[in-house]
Amino acid sequence: MISIYRFIASLALVFSITSLLLSQSRIDGRIVDKTTSEPLAGVNIFFSKTTLGTTSDENGFFALTQVPAGQYELIISMIGYEIEREGMIIVPDEALTVNFRLAPQAILMNEINVTAKKDREWDKNYGIFKRSFLGTGKNGEACKILNEFVLSFSRRGTTFIAKASQPLIINNPELGYKITYILYDFTKQLDEVQYSGDIFFEEIASNSKKQSKLWNKNRQRAYKGSLRHFLHTMASRFELRFEIIDGEMHEKSNWLSILNRRKDPLVKEGFSLLINKKDLFGTSIIIPEQYKALKNDTLVFKGKPDEPLLSFEGRMMVTYVKESPEFTYLLEYDSPSSSQQTSYLLLRADSVYFDRYGRYSEPYMIERQGYLSWEGVGDQLPFDYNIEKK
Incomplete structure (x- = not known):
């Protein structure tokens, strides 16, 4: 379900880089179960396509601080609950309180995709998905999906389809990010690939100045020509x-x-x-x-x-x-x-x-x-x- 706070954010995410140097804002709130009103701990709260995120505490409270002014899409995600997406505009020096009531997600037997057993067909399909989704260049090949078992695959005629029952957790050692990707759809037909989702980046802690320098260099290379x-x-x-x-x-x-x-x-x-x-x-x-x-x-x-x-x-x-x-x-x-x-x-x-x-x-x-x-x-x-x- 999509709710709107102040503005319907249907266009691209927009916020000024220069605002990083100016006043920043704070967003806090509480997340509870819609059915029982009990607080939910460990809920992921993040702005899509950014590194700005946090999780709720044992009482369901959360706080996002030092948020630059701009337009965002806020994602509220927890396994077993429906995802909430809320568009918002943040202005400098603003303190916002937003609360959420997450609805439990109905799970049908044919939608349960998590399995410890893999067969040759699954392995073959996973290889197709991984190459098409992550890429086959140096950065993509180095990435590892840590919970690949949540993926399932099917075909409709000549169209290859992938679904994920949970957000994908991806480690990107070349660029220094741990990625959470909520996959909404993925199709591949011949050489044409289409997919969409919400993505959250977490910087991996560097163990040396040399590593940090290498990541910065790789990020610059990823940006150039993009x-x-x-x-x-x-x-x-x-x-x-x-x-x-x-x-x-x-x-x-x-x-x-x-x-x-x-x-x-x-x-x-x-x-x-x-x-x-x-x-x-x-x-x-x-x-x-x-x-x-x-x-x-x-x-x-x-x-x-x-x-x-x-x-x-x-x-x-x-x-x-x-x-x-x-x-x-x-x-x-x-x-x-x-x-x-x-x-x-x-x-x-x-x-x-x-x-x-x-x-x-x-x-x-x-x-x-x-x-x-x-x-x-x-x-x-x-x-x-x-x-x-x-």
Whole structure:
């Protein structure tokens, strides 16, 4: 059940990185059983896609402190109870109290997926899921699902389906995170994979400065060339190119000189773009000659404050030139050796909101093909990862 506190949070999670340096807020409350009104201990309370979370104490009380101002999706989760999701906007120096009554989850016999017995078919299906979900690059291969026994698999025609009876607990030793992933759906049909869920990141305690330094380096590498990096660059480009006067977009007079001096954020960050405006459906056949250079096209438009809109027709080719594809990717797709990462993007809506720091969370609205689609949960970073310190 989804309840709303102050605001219906149906768009991407948005909060300003600069607010981390400003006033922060506190959220507390109590969680009880909806049927008995007894307090619930050990309930997981977290903001989706972040490292901000806690658990309830023996009396059902919880407190989240030092919460930066912004828009969040609060997740209340405990095994045996229905998940509560609540959208909220936090303002600086605010103290909020929110209480929850969790409804026990009805469990049907055919929904009990936990089993200690594995067979060859399950092992085969688990391998398909793990590679598709976590990714087959260095980060994904290193990840370990600690409670894989909660997974079950089925097929509907040519569609492979995975379900989890409990949140997945994942250890990512390459990026230094323990991940809790509440999987809502997962399907795979041929090479097309779709999944959605709520994710919580916990930083693993480092045992040395060397380990911390390595994790920071790996996180920077995971960020560079990612969809978030690309969208953040597009937002920076929009702010450099346009100014908003009386609610209208106006191109700045020095924009062409910025381009001529090669100070375009896309160039500086290592991205190049081509587009095929006639390919509206993302056909499996890619004809390079049909992709043309963008002629000063406007791809990002004014949305809400700190929430630009991405909009374009056709299929966009996004090439990241500052990093080579992982060798595993070249092997899997029988691709020639390359010093660049090539991806394709299609919008499944007229326009898509994201925030000025590149954070986007509307499932399935941006279809990724190529290198970006190959990366999985093992390559993801929390939304509160500070890109300004990368």
